Amino acid sequence: xxxxxxxxxxxxxxxxxxxxxxxxxxxxxxxxxxxxxxxxxxxxxxxxxxxxxxxxxxxxxxxxxxxxxxxxxxxxxxxxxxxxxxxxxxxxxxxxxxxxxxxxxxxxxxxxxxxxxxxxxxxxxxxxxxxxxxxxxxxxxxxxxxxxxxxxxxxxxxxxxxxxxxxxxxx
Numbered sequence: 001x002x003x004x005x006x007x008x009x010x011x012x013x014x015x016x017x018x019x020x021x022x023x024x025x026x027x028x029x030x031x032x033x034x035x036x037x038x039x040x041x042x043x044x045x046x047x048x049x050x051x052x053x054x055x056x057x058x059x060x061x062x063x064x065x066x067x068x069x070x071x072x073x074x075x076x077x078x079x080x081x082x083x084x085x086x087x088x089x090x091x092x093x094x095x096x097x098x099x100x101x102x103x104x105x106x107x108x109x110x111x112x113x114x115x116x117x118x119x120x121x122x123x124x125x126x127x128x129x130x131x132x133x134x135x136x137x138x139x140x141x142x143x144x145x146x147x148x149x150x151x152x153x154x155x156x157x158x159x160x161x162x163x164x165x166x167x168x169x170x171x
Contacts (some may be wrong), residue, residue, distance in 0.1 A: 072095035077113055077157040081149035085114045085116075088147050090096060093164055099131040103168045108137035110162050116155040118146040129166060137164035 112123035120142055128134040141162060150157035 023149075056131045056136060067111070075157070077159045078149065079159070081151040081156055081158050082153075084152040085118070085146040085149045085160060087144060089143075089145035091140045091143040093133075093136040093166070095168070096132040096136060099129075099133050099166070102127060102131060102166055104131055104135075105132060105167050105169075107166070108134050108164045110137065110141055110164070112141060112160055112162055114146050114148060114158050114160055116148050116157055118148045118155075120144055120146070126161065133166050137166075140164060 036166050089131075107127065108125070108129050109127035111126055112122050113121050115121045123138075123141075125134055125138070141164065149158040150156065151158075
């Protein structure tokens with residue numbers, strides 16, 4: 001009986017028309033709920049359409065716009081060839097003296113373009129290392145030779161991701 005009267009008192013106090021010091025008002029609880037739910041606040045919104053380019057389903061106004069992959073053009077690297085390229089000549093990178101004395105170890109990850117004749121023609125760095133090791137990896141990979149990728153019976157340009165390892169104990 002005592003528990004029932006206590007619950008009734010709490011229910012009556014919680015339902016009063018005056019704001020309670022114990023119960024937070026819905027307006028003051030909203031920022032906490034918003035922060036917990038992971039929604040984007042005004043300070044985190046992109047500045048322009050250029051900032052959201054490439055996002056799938058980026059909301060602009062009341063409609064959604066989707067970015068579709070552009071069609072393949074002649075000369076573009078083939079994304080999924082029938083036969084992948086095969087490395088036939090590898091040049092190991094040099095270790096810089098500064099990195100050797102600091103005993104820097106790790107891997108450099110590069111995305112490279114392999115031409116239809118098997119030479120490496122370009123690319124970009126996906127993961128770098130300090131003290132000139134990234135440039136040494138690029139210099140070595142530029143000298144690599146491949147048996148080119150084949151798609152529909154013809155040698156084609158393609159992109160590959162390669163990693164170059166640096167370990168000071170192996171030098």
